[in-house]
Amino acid sequence: xxxxxxxxxxxxxxxxxxxxxxxxxxxxxxxxxxxxxxxxxxxxxxxxxxxxxxxxxxxxxxxxxxxxxxxxxxxxxxxxxxxxxxxxxxxxxxxxxxxxxxxxxxxxxxxxxxxxxxxxxxxxxxxxxxxxxxxxxxxxxxxxxxxxxxxxxxxxxxxxxxxxxxxxxxxxxxxxxxxxxxxxxxxxxxxxxxxxxxxxxxxxxxxxxxxxxxxxxxxxxxxxxxxxxxxxxxxxxxxxxxxxxxxxxxxxxxxxxxxxxxxxxxxxxxxxxxxxxxxxxxxxxxxxxxxxxxxxxxxxxxxxxxxxxxxxxxxxxxxxxxxxxxxxxxxxxxxxxxxxxxxxxxxxxxxxxxxxxxxxxxxxxxxxxxxxxxxxxxxxxxxxxxxxxxxxxxxxxxxxxxxxxxxxxxxxxxxxxxxxxxxxxxxxxxxxxxxxxxxxxxxxxxxxxxxxxxxxxxxxxxxxxxxxxxxxxxxxxxxxxxxxxxxxxxxxxxx
Numbered sequence: 387x388x389x390x391x392x393x394x395x396x397x398x399x400x401x402x403x404x405x406x407x408x409x410x411x412x413x414x415x416x417x418x419x420x421x422x423x424x425x426x427x428x429x430x431x432x433x434x435x436x437x438x439x440x441x442x443x444x445x446x447x448x449x450x451x452x453x454x455x456x457x458x459x460x461x462x463x464x465x466x467x468x469x470x471x472x473x474x475x476x477x478x479x480x481x482x483x484x485x486x487x488x489x490x491x492x493x494x495x496x497x498x499x500x501x502x503x504x505x506x507x508x509x510x511x512x513x514x515x516x517x518x519x520x521x522x523x524x525x526x527x528x529x530x531x532x533x534x535x536x537x538x539x540x541x542x543x544x545x546x547x548x549x550x551x552x553x554x555x556x557x558x559x560x561x562x563x564x565x566x567x568x569x570x571x572x573x574x575x576x577x578x579x580x581x582x583x584x585x586x587x588x589x590x591x592x593x594x595x596x597x598x599x600x601x602x603x604x605x606x607x608x609x610x611x612x613x614x615x616x617x618x619x620x621x622x623x624x625x626x627x628x629x630x631x632x633x634x635x636x637x638x639x640x641x642x643x644x645x646x647x648x649x650x651x652x653x654x655x656x657x658x659x660x661x662x663x664x665x666x667x668x669x670x671x672x673x674x675x676x677x678x679x680x681x682x683x684x685x686x687x688x689x690x691x692x693x694x695x696x697x698x699x700x701x702x703x704x705x706x707x708x709x710x711x712x713x714x715x716x717x718x719x720x721x722x723x724x725x726x727x728x729x730x731x732x733x734x735x736x737x738x739x740x741x742x743x744x745x746x747x748x749x750x751x752x753x754x755x756x757x758x759x760x761x762x763x764x765x766x767x768x769x770x771x772x773x774x775x776x777x778x779x780x781x782x783x784x785x786x787x788x789x790x791x792x793x794x795x796x797x798x799x800x801x802x803x804x805x806x807x808x809x810x811x812x813x814x815x816x817x818x819x820x821x822x823x824x825x826x827x828x829x830x831x832x833x834x835x836x837x838x839x840x841x842x843x844x845x846x847x848x849x850x851x852x853x854x855x856x857x858x859x860x861x862x863x864x865x866x867x868x869x870x871x872x873x874x875x876x877x878x879x880x881x
Contacts, residue, residue, distance in 0.1 A: 397486060400503045404482045407507055408475045408516050413467050415755045416775030418768050419805035421519040425470040426808040428454035429815060439612035445621030447609060449560040450521050466812050470519030478516030480527040482506055485709050488534040489716060492677045501716040506709060510747040511654040515705050521562045526706035528558035529568050533684065536572045540579035543594050552598035556605025563622060567688045569602065575680050626695040636694060643693035650701040653761035658740045663711045666718030684710040701764050756869035770870030772849040777866035777875045778809055781847065784864060784877055788843050789819045796821045796838040798846040800828040806849055831858065839880050848876040
């Protein structure tokens with residue numbers, strides 16, 4: 387009973403609900419190709435105690451990989467997928483705490499803070515990616531914390547707040563290069579909330595802002611100590627428009643990219659929730675202009691920036707914009723309830739009805755992800771096509787059966803980067819009875835494979851064929867279908 391009377395109980399309960407929602411059936415969604423890459427890098431670090439910046443070779447900062455490597459050292463070998471997804475779970479917990487305190491800071495209202503955190507917990511977009519070994523949850527949480535400290539520094543200029551602003555923004559740079567958008571936006575937010583300062587205080591305001599941004603850049607530039615840092619820029623140029631192309635036609639990709647973003651937003655937010663959140667921003671622009679500008683800017687400006695520069699985009703790229711929309715939505719729901727007075731129960735019932743589609747998607751994400759109404763892009767990548775790990779358990783079962791009979795298995799995978807071969811390398815790391823031979827494009831059987839067949843059981847795993855190509859002398863052992871029926875896995879061996 388004492389706990390229930392504790393003023394902090396609602397917040398503690400929210401954190402508890404968050405942890406339950408993220409840990410339950412954490413591996414129900416099979417490993418996805420990008421996850422296999424990042425966990426494989428972490429396994430290299432954990433095994434060799436070197437190659438700390440291996441992720442930079444693919445244009446990725448190291449924070450997620452470092453955290454995964456730590457969890458790999460303390461968890462059993464077979465728990466590599468859990469080790470890879472734990473950083474996202476922890477990042478989401480930071481997001482829950484940050485959105486709560488940011489809402490309290492912006493609105494001076496604990497009820498709006500509770501609603502904001504609750505919305506984050508049940509929002510399917512966040513639920514899906516807070517349970518995956520990807521960089522985006524870390525980016526979202528560090529930027530959200532950085533926003534909180536930027537506003538706090540503006541409202542109460544202290545060295546501690548400025549240092550924490552810089553530190554969390556620096557961690558965002560170590561999470562994903564997209565953090566550069568907030569390096570430009572947060573100073574605007576900071577000045578917006580510092581505008582009422584007296585003339586004599588502006589020197590301190592500017593000094594603290596420069597301190598924060600300086601710390602962020604120092605942390606960001608830690609990556610330069612790696613000899614492969616230059617490769618990050620080369621790799622990132624494949625995913626974004628180069629400066630010379632932007633200068634020629636800055637809007638060449640914007641409209642098609644915005645169309646894609648809107649389709650994904652509509653799927654993850656649902657139209658009623660999207661409309662209510664926009665109403666919330668509109669009301670805030672009239673009643674709390676600074677807060678409205680902050681939420682509108684931090685929600686939409688990065689989306690437009692990514693639409694302009696993005697050569698290749700995915701839904702998760704805009705995950706970090708979600709919290710600012712949810713803050714506006716929480717404000718609208720609370721305001722509607724307050725203004726309804728004696729009919730507040732109608733607002734509660736209406737809110738529940740609006741949120742039912744989100745809760746339905748949550749249920750499927752936690753139990754049967756293949757049934758969730760995901761946007762087509764994510765459905766293809768995570769469930770239906772070859773980047774998805776659906777079907778791998780059946781392949782492992784066949785391999786394990788051979789191993790149990792005392793056979794040495796040589797696995798030939800159609801692919802040298804990604805799920806094939808890294809999923810198999812992770813599953814059979816240090817297993818003396820399994821050898822993995824990656825091949826691409828695997829349109830013929832080379833001499834090494836024939837030599838392996840003379841002494842071992844050779845299984846050839848095809849991922850991009852509906853049937854065995856005629857020119858390949860293979861016998862089909864098992865055809866494993868994925869949900870949706872696309873890109874089956876063919877387990878074969880030499881005739």
